[in-house]
Amino acid sequence: MACEGWLLASGMEGYDECGARLVCVDGAERVFAPDVWAYEPLPALKDNVRGFWPDFRDACTRGGLLELVREATGDAHGFVRSGISARDGRPRWWPMFGTRVAQGDGYATEAEALVAALEGAP
Numbered sequence: 001m002a003c004e005g006w007l008l009a010s011g012m013e014g015y016d017e018c019g020a021r022l023v024c025v026d027g028a029e030r031v032f033a034p035d036v037w038a039y040e041p042l043p044a045l046k047d048n049v050r051g052f053w054p055d056f057r058d059a060c061t062r063g064g065l066l067e068l069v070r071e072a073t074g075d076a077h078g079f080v081r082s083g084i085s086a087r088d089g090r091p092r093w094w095p096m097f098g099t100r101v102a103q104g105d106g107y108a109t110e111a112e113a114l115v116a117a118l119e120g121a122p
Helices: 043-047 059-073 110-120
Strands: 013-015 021-024 030-033 038-041 079-084 091-096
Touching (some): 079 110, 091 110
Antiparallel strands (some): 013 021, 021 030, 030 038
């Protein structure tokens, strides 16, 4: 993933560059490939997390992203909130971390709001 501050954490799910599903076991040290029932060391991922495409539909992956944002912002209680946009009536998400509370139209998904908060972290 091409986002400053992104790190892999145990339990995160995603895909490699070929589309194979992966689950991180020991951060970027080992992953479990459930489709082939194999644990594999992936030294390439340790140095290049951009070869791992996170699946933000997975709750554990979103939770890991939330923890990364909290660490990056120094706000242990930061969160994203959902609501309805006053502009167009659609459901939206807003990051709420420290004094950097997002304004405006928000984001279409919880993961999108978290990535924006991570990218905007000091």
